Amino acid sequence: xxxxxxxxxxxxxxxxxxxxxxxxxxxxxxxxxFTPLMGIRALEQKQAGKEMTCSHDWVPLEDISVxxxxxxxxxxxxxxxxxxxxxxKALQKAYKNNxxxxxxxxxxxxxxxxxxxxxxxxxxxxxRKGLEAYFTVLIEIFWGKERxxxxxxxxxxxxxxxxxxxxxxxxxxSKDASQVSKREAAGIAAILPNPRKFKATNSSAYxxxxxxxxxxxxxxxxxxx
Numbered sequence: 355x356x357x358x359x360x361x362x363x364x365x366x367x368x369x370x371x372x373x374x375x376x377x378x379x380x381x382x383x384x385x386x387x388f389t390p391l392m393g394i395r396a397l398e399q400k401q402a403g404k405e406m407t408c409s410h411d412w413v414p415l416e417d418i419s420v421x422x423x424x425x426x427x428x429x430x431x432x433x434x435x436x437x438x439x440x441x442x443k444a445l446q447k448a449y450k451n452n453x454x455x456x457x458x459x460x461x462x463x464x465x466x467x468x469x470x471x472x473x474x475x476x477x478x479x480x481x482r483k484g485l486e487a488y489f490t491v492l493i494e495i496f497w498g499k500e501r502x503x504x505x506x507x508x509x510x511x512x513x514x515x516x517x518x519x520x521x522x523x524x525x526x527x528s529k530d531a532s533q534v535s536k537r538e539a540a541g542i543a544a545i546l547p548n549p550r551k552f553k554a555t556n557s558s559a560y561x562x563x564x565x566x567x568x569x570x571x572x573x574x575x576x577x578x579x
C-alpha cells in the first residue's frame with residue numbers, strides 16, 4: 355500500500371513538473387492572456403453586487419516607456435537586475451519586522467511577484483510561498499530579466515479592475531504606455547502597495563511623497579538586461 359501511494363505521489367509530482375515547465379516555456383513566447391488574480395477580483399466584484407470589470411491590454415516591452423521600467427525597479431525591487439530571483443536581505447528585514455509586529459513592504463522581488471501573479475493565487479501560506487519560490491526559479495531560468503519585466507508590467511494590478519501598464523496609462527492619464535512621463539510612471543509605481551486604495555492622480559500627501567522618492571531613485575537605475 356505504501357509503495358502504491360509513493361508511486362502515485364511520484365507520478366503526480368512528475369506531471370506537475372512537466373505541466374509547470376510547459377506553461378513557463380509557453381509564456382516565454384506567448385502573451386499572458388489572463389491571471390488568477392483577475393478571476394478572483396471579478397468574483398469579488400460580483401459578490402459585492404458590482405459590475406465585473408477587467409481592463410487588460412498586452413503591449414510588448416519596446417512599446418512601454420523606459421520610465422515605467424525604472425519606476426517599478428526603484429519602487430519595488432532595487433536589486434532586480436542583479437539578483438537571481440530572491441533578495442535575501444530584504445526577506446530577512448521583512449521577517450524581523452513582521453516578528454516585531456511591524457509590516458515591511460518590498461520583501462518580495464519583481465520576479466517573485468511575477469511568478470505569483472501569473473501562476474498562483476493570493477494569500478499567505480507555506481504552500482503558496484513554496485510554489486512561488488519554485489516558479490520564481492523557473493522563470494529566472496527560462497525567461498530572463500527582460501521577459502520577466504515585460505510580463506510583470508503587463509500583468510500587475512494597477513487599479514480597481516486595471517491590469518498592466520497599457521490599461522493603467524489609459525485609466526490614469528488617458529495616454530499609451532509608451533508616452534508616460536517620469537512623474538506619471540512614478541505615480542503609478544507609488545500606488546502598487548495597494549492600487550485599489552490609492553490614486554495615481556489627485557493623490558494623497560503620502561503618495562506624493564512616495565512619487566518624489568521613486569523619481570529620485572529612478573535617476574540611479576541603469577537598465578542592462
